[in-house]
Amino acid sequence: MRRDLSDASDAALVVAIGRYRQDALAEAYRRHAGAVFGLAKRLLRDQARAEEVVQEVFLRLWNDPNRFDPDRGTLRSYLLAHCHGRSVDLIRSDTSRRSREEREAKATAEEGYDVAHEVLDLAVAGHVRDALDGLPDGERRAIELAYFGGRTYREVAEQLGEAEGTVKSRIRAGLRRLRSELVDVGITAGGAT
C-alpha cells in the first residue's frame, strides 16, 4: 500500500517521482505550482505562456528528477530557478527582435516592478517586502530589474545609467543584505514553502 505523500518531505517526493509515482508529482505540483506560475506570469505577463513554462518545469521534474539535489537547496528554489531561466529565455527571445531604443524606454520600464503591490499578504511575503524596501535604492532597483525584468546586469546598467561594475556589485550586495535581513527575522529559504 502506498504511503500518503501529503506529509512527505520535498526530497522524499522527488525520490518517489523518480520511481514514476504520479501522486508524488501531484503533491509537488500542489505545493509549488502556484509560486512557479506566479513567477512565470509576472515575468512574461502572458497567461498562456506562463502556463507553458509551468508545464515545462514540472515535466522536467518528472522526466529528470535527479537534477534536483536536496543538499543544494529547496525544491521550490530549484523549480523557480528553472522557471525563471526559461521565462527569461522567452523574454530575451522577444526583445531580440526589438530595437535597443525600445528596450531603453526608461520611463515605462521601471513601472510594474513594485514587489509590494504584487506580493500577497502573507507573513513571509511581508517580511520579504520589508527587507526589499529596506535595501538602498540602487540595490533594490538593480535586483528588481534583473530578476523581475529579465534583464542582464548590463541592460540594467544601461537602463539606470550606471556603470556595469556598479550594478553587478549592487545586485550581489543587495542579495546578501536581503538574506541577512530575512535570516534576522527568522525567515529561511524553506520558510516560503
Added chain:
Amino acid sequence: MSETDDKYTDGWTTDDTDELLGAYALDAVEPEERRRIEEYIASNPRAAAEVQQHREVATMLAYTGSDAPDGLWDRIVATIEEPAPAPGPELARVMPMDEGRRRRTRRAALGRWSLATAAAAVLAISAALVIDIGRGDPDPLRAAVEAVRADRDSRAAELVAADGDLAVEVVIDEKGRGYLIGDVLPQLQRDQTYQLWGVVGDDVISIGILGPNPEIVTFTARAEVAAIAITIEPEGGVVSDGNPEGAYVGELT
C-alpha cells in the same frame, strides 16, 4: 579552475567572476559569462554555495502565493500519459532557405540515420534537455566556437534540409556545451521563431527557442542527444510539438 588560478588569459579574474555571482543567480549575465561562471563554480564550493544562497533569496522574492490555473495539472498529466502522436499537418513547417544563400558541398551525415524514422514518434516531453539557451555578443562566442571546433573530443553536426541546402553548423564540447552558428539563417517574421530540438532515441525534444534572427546561440545538450534539428514555430515556440521530418537536421558525430 581553482581559487588560486586568479586570472584567465584574457584578464578575466576570479574577482570578476565572484562579483558576477549575484547577477548569475538571477539569470542576468551574458552567455559567455555564464559559461565561465559555471566552470568556476564547478570547482569552487564556496562560490557554488554563494550562488545557491542568492537563489534561495530569489525564491523568496518570487513568492506570490498565487494559485496555478485550473486545468493546468490535467494538461501535464495528459502530456505524461499521452502516446506519441503521428506526424501531421499541424506540425512545424519546413524551414525555407533564401535563394543564393551559400551552399556547401558536404551534406549532413543522414545516410544511415533517418531522422524521419526517428521522428515517427514525435516527442511528448519538451523540457528534459532544456538547460539554457543564450545569446550574446557574437565575438567572444565565435572564439569559443573555434575552440570547440579544434577540440577532438567535441561533437558536431551540419543541419541540412531535405533538398540539401545547408543552414547551420552546431558544435558541442565534451561537457555538453553547445554552440549553434545561426547567423546564416534567414530572418523570420516577428510572429515566428526558430526552435531547436534534440533527438534522443525515438523522441524529439525541445532544447529551446532561438528567436526570429539568431546569431550564435549557446545551449546545453546531454550526451544522449544523437541529432539536432531546427524548425520554424509560432512566436514563443511550442512546448510539445515538432516535425523534424523536412526540417533542417543533422546527426552529431
